Amino acid sequence: MGVDYYNILGLTRSAASGDIKKNYRKLALKFHPEKNPNDQAAYDKFKQLAEAYDVLSDLRKRAVYDQFGEEGLKNGVPEGSGETGAWTKGYTFHGNPDKVFRDFFGGDNPFQEFYDRVDGDLSMGFGGLAGRGRKKQDPPIERDLALSLEEVYHGCTKKMKISRRVMNDDGHTSSIRDKILTITVKKGWKPGTKITFPQEGDQGPNNVPADIVFIVKDKLHPNFRREGVNLIYTADVPLGKALTGCTVDVHTLDDRTLHIPINDIVKPGYVKVVPGEGMPISTNPTEKGDLIIEFNIMFPTTLSPERKEVVRSALLL
Template sequence: MGKDYYSILGITRDASDIDVKKAYRKLSLKYHPDKNKAPGADNKFDEVGEAYDVLCEPSRRITFDKFGEEGLKAGLPTAAGDFVEGYTFHGNSRKVFTDFFGGDNPFADLFNFEAVLDADGYVSFGGLKGRSQPKQDPPVERDLCLTLEEVYNGSVKKMKISRKVLNDDGRTTSTREKILTITVKRGWKEGTRITFPKEGDQGPNKIPADIVFIVKDKEHLLFKRDGVDLLYKPDIPLKAALIGGSIEVPTLDGRVIRVPITEIVSPGYRKTVVGEGMPLVGETGSGDLIVEFNIVFPHSLNQSQKSLIKQALVCVP
C-alpha cells in the first residue's frame, strides 16, 4: 500500500489549502534536523516535505486523490493518447522548507525555537520572527492623461496592463494582460490618484504592488485649467477693445456662450463668467470661466485713419 500524504501531515482529505500549509508549518518546524536530533527526525522531515510538495500543487493533489501514490508516481495515459510522466520527489526537503518560509536559510533565525511556537505548536502566519512575512512591492505609478472634455463631462477609461501572475505550481509565473476600468468623475483635479490594490506582479512569498494612476491634463487648444477655473485667451481687435462688442466662447460640453464686452479692455484685463468653469468634485456648482483678452493692434494706419483717431481722442486724457 502506498503512502498516505494526508496521514503524514495529520489532516483529512477535505483539508483546505490553508490547512495543508498549517500542517506543514507545524511538522516541518517540529522535525527539522537542525533542531530535532532525535533518531528518525530527519526521515520524518523528508516525509513531511514530500507530502507537502504533493498536496500543495493542485494537479498533483487531484491525481493522488484519484489514484494514490502508485498512480501519481507511475504516470497516466491521457484521453488524447499521450502519457503524463509520473511524479518524482526531488528529495531536497530543505529546499521545500526554505521555499515555504522564504530566504536562503530562514531556520537560522530560530535561536529560541520554543518561544516562536504558538499554543498549537506551530509558527503563526507572520513567519519566523517576521522573515517569512510577505512584503508588498512599492506602488506602480502611471500617468492617466485626460482631455479637459473627459474631466468636464465625466468618462470611462479602459487601461490595459501586463503583469506576472503565479502559475498553478505556486512558484513560476507567466505574463498576462488585464483591462482595468476607471470611471472618471466630473471635475477630477490634476494629481488625483486612482488605486487598484494588489494588481501588480505576483510572485512567491510576496504581496503584489498596488497600481496607481495619476491624473494629468492633456494640453487643450482653447482652455487651460487653473484649479476649478478655466482660463480662455481670445484675440479681440483694437476696435472692440475700445468701443465694446461681444465674443462667442465654445464650452467643453458643446454649448456656445456669448460674452459681452462693455468696458474698455486694456492689456491684462480679465472678465469673469461665473459658473462656467470646471465642476466641483462631489458638490453642486462649478468654478468660473476667466476670459483674458489679447488685444490685436493694426499693423499700419494711413494718414486719414490717423487723423480720425486723433480727432476722436482729442478729449481723452
C-alpha cells in the first residue's frame, strides 16, 4: 500500500496547504532531536515528517502522489499521454530532515534561541517561542491619510487601494495583488490619529506581514486651520472698521453663514471667540470646540492731506 504521507502529518487528503504547514510545524517541533535526545524512535518520526512535508508541500509531487501513490512517485510515471514512452524522474527524499526543518523555519537551528539547556534537560527559554523558530514581523508601513476639514467635520468613508505581495497556494511563490482597505473616518479625528490594519503588508514564507498604519494629516483649507478642537479663521478688516466696529461673515464647514458682530476696537493681538463653532470632539461628537477669529488689520496705502487732518483731529481728541 505504501507510505501514507497524509497520515504521518495527521491530515486527510483534502488538507489545504495551510494545514500541511501547520501540522508539520507542530509535529516537527514535538519530535525534533533537540527535544528528544538519544530517542531513535523520535528521530525516525522527525525524518518521516520531513519527507511527508517535502512531498505534500510541493504541488507537482503531491499531484503525482495523490494519483499514483508512493510507488508512482518514487518510480516515475508516464509523461503526457504516455504515447512517447517517456517517464517522469522518480522522487527520492534527500534524507536530510534538518534541511527541511531549517528551510521551513528560515534559520540554522531555531532551538538555539528559544530553548535553554538546564542541567541537561530542555526547558522553554525566556519569551517562549521568540527565537528563530518564530516568524518575525516586518516593521509597520506608515502612510499619510490626508483629509479635508470637511471630511473630518462630518465624518466619511475612505477606500484606500494598496498593492502587496501575496503567497500563492503552493507556499513557495508569490504574486502582486491589489486590495481595498476601508477606513471609517470618525468626526473630529485629530492629526496624528493612527488607523492600523494588522498584517496587511507583503507576505513571505518566513515572515509575518507588516501592519499597515494610516496617519491622519490635515489638507490645507482656504479659510480655516485647526488647533486641537478649535477652528482658526483670519478676517481682513479695514483700519476704519477695526476702530469703529463691523460684522464678520464666516461661512462654516457645514454650509451655514455666521454673522459675528465686532463691537470692540480691533487692535493687534485681539481675537474673537465664538463658542461651539469649532471641530467636533472625537470622544463626544455632539460637542464642539470654538471658532477663534483672528484679525488682519488693513491699513490704507495713501491718505490725502484732508483725510490725514480728519484722522489727526479724531485721534487727538
